[in-house]
Amino acid sequence: MSGVPVINLHGVLLVTIQDELLDYSVTELQQQITEQVVEHQARGVLIDISVLDVVDSFLAKTLHDIAAATSLLAAKTVVVGMRPAVAITLVELGLMLPGLRTALSVEAGLALLPHDDPARTELR
């Protein structure tokens, strides 16, 4: 396990990264998220990276890959809470992460997810 808690909230997986991650934890997180998307039939994944001062190229690529894999599994991924300094560094590294959706807060991220199931709309 990656040590990162993944919470299922009415079909949305809330992933809160709580510390810098080692590379193998990042890989395990990818596996954990994709498995739980299928298990919970999730329609969306919110990954909160607000605690991170630094996002290295490996984590950036994995976030992008998680988004692509969940998209194949019919779930949207939104990365929330990126710090301004992280955004500047990613651009300097040339990691523009096309296809990765971002939002400034968990609430704004939730608003980007579909809510096709009327029974689930209370979350929004």
Place this chain on the structure above:
Amino acid sequence: MSGVPVINLHGVLLVTIQDELLDYSVTELQQQITEQVVEHQARGVLIDISVLDVVDSFLAKTLHDIAAATSLLAAKTVVVGMRPAVAITLVELGLMLPGLRTALSVEAGLALLPHDDPARTELR
């Protein structure tokens, strides 16, 4: 014949892949599906790949091509039941399959198909 059963259910073709397919079976499946879309005037095709542990690049490309061909024949294709590990592998191979719709279950896949004919709605 590809050996894959294609069942017509009120205008939706249900294609259940039951085993790893050889490349020529994949090609035959593509032909079989497009022919049956026209024969049954199908509005949608659901391809269930939940038994597959591995989706190689040829099958991935063919699934994409089947979706494109049926779309030209006015039918939507949804690939259902992709396993998490398959999604990760496809992303690692760079096969993001743009334009291919996916759903986690046959029921969720059916919900993505149009139901223009009122007489057919009982299926949903």
